[in-house]
Amino acid sequence: MGALKLNNLRKSFGAVDVIKGVDLEVRDGEFCVFVGPSGCGKSTLLRMIAGLEDVSGGDVEIDGARVNLAPPSKREIAMVFQSYALYPHLTVRDNMGLALKQAGQSKAEIGQAVERVATMLSLEPLMERRPSELSGGQRQRVAIGRAVVRRPKLFLFDEPLSNLDAALRVHTRIEIARLHRELRATMIYVTHDQVEAMTLADRIVVLNAGRIAQVGAPMELYNDPANTFVAGFIGSPQ
Numbered sequence: 615m616g617a618l619k620l621n622n623l624r625k626s627f628g629a630v631d632v633i634k635g636v637d638l639e640v641r642d643g644e645f646c647v648f649v650g651p652s653g654c655g656k657s658t659l660l661r662m663i664a665g666l667e668d669v670s671g672g673d674v675e676i677d678g679a680r681v682n683l684a685p686p687s688k689r690e691i692a693m694v695f696q697s698y699a700l701y702p703h704l705t706v707r708d709n710m711g712l713a714l715k716q717a718g719q720s721k722a723e724i725g726q727a728v729e730r731v732a733t734m735l736s737l738e739p740l741m742e743r744r745p746s747e748l749s750g751g752q753r754q755r756v757a758i759g760r761a762v763v764r765r766p767k768l769f770l771f772d773e774p775l776s777n778l779d780a781a782l783r784v785h786t787r788i789e790i791a792r793l794h795r796e797l798r799a800t801m802i803y804v805t806h807d808q809v810e811a812m813t814l815a816d817r818i819v820v821l822n823a824g825r826i827a828q829v830g831a832p833m834e835l836y837n838d839p840a841n842t843f844v845a846g847f848i849g850s851p852q
């Protein structure tokens with residue numbers, strides 16, 4: 615299970631309101647893409663869902679339970695960032711296993727889980743390397759693998775492909791789509807790339823200045839945008 619519900623979610627930094635009342639239900643297993651201009655609050659929303667940022671108002675619910683006060687480690691969420699965030703002193707194998715080690719799993723359990731995901735993402739030849747010995751694309755595959763190893767209910771991706779060149783972006787996007795099919799996990803994915811949004815999403819959430827401008831299936835938004843802002847973002851003919 616990994617259903618997510620946001621009820622009138624708000625966030626202010628000092629006197630600045632950044633998220634201004636977001637209501638959203640993401641069903642278990644859904645691939646939900648957030649799009650919107652830089653600074654509209656996409657990362658802040660993800661960080662509140664993950665528990666990396668306090669909520670100023672409203673609720674985050676996972677599978678019906680309010681988690682506003684739960685620390686990130688208790689939310690069964692894994693987040694993948696644009697900047698990989700791997701530990702430089704650890705090998706790929708140890709980066710991938712670290713969360714399980716911290717959760718107290720046995721060496722054998724960790725070894726098995728890491729091997730299974732390494733196979734899934736074709737990471738076997740890289741397992742003894744350190745992040746500095748990997749290309750950007752390889753690092754991001756490791757960061758995705760590290761998230762998968764934890765078997766989270768909910769994956770959060772924050773512009774995971776934006777540091778990759780065009781060919782790798784396509785390759786990694788296809789890999790993420792395959793992972794979604796195989797794992798049947800709920801995924802929330804932030805991007806400003808229209809092709810990524812249109813091809814990956816079950817539903818797209820268009821954000822503008824801390825509010826939801828429109829939510830719908832890709833072709834619904836494309837064919838019937840609520841306003842010129844949504845049309846511009848989705849690439850509908852205007």
Ligand code: ADP
Pocket residue numbers: 627632650651652653654655656657658659
């Ligand atoms: P996006 O990911 O859509 O580009 P962000 O969620 O990163 O947008 O930021 C939304 C707004 O909140 C921006 O105006 C940003 O400057 C502001 N912001 C984000 N984090 C902080 C912070 N820790 N302190 C103050 N302002 C912040």
Ligand code: MG
Pocket residue numbers: 656657658772
């Ligand atoms: Mg951002």
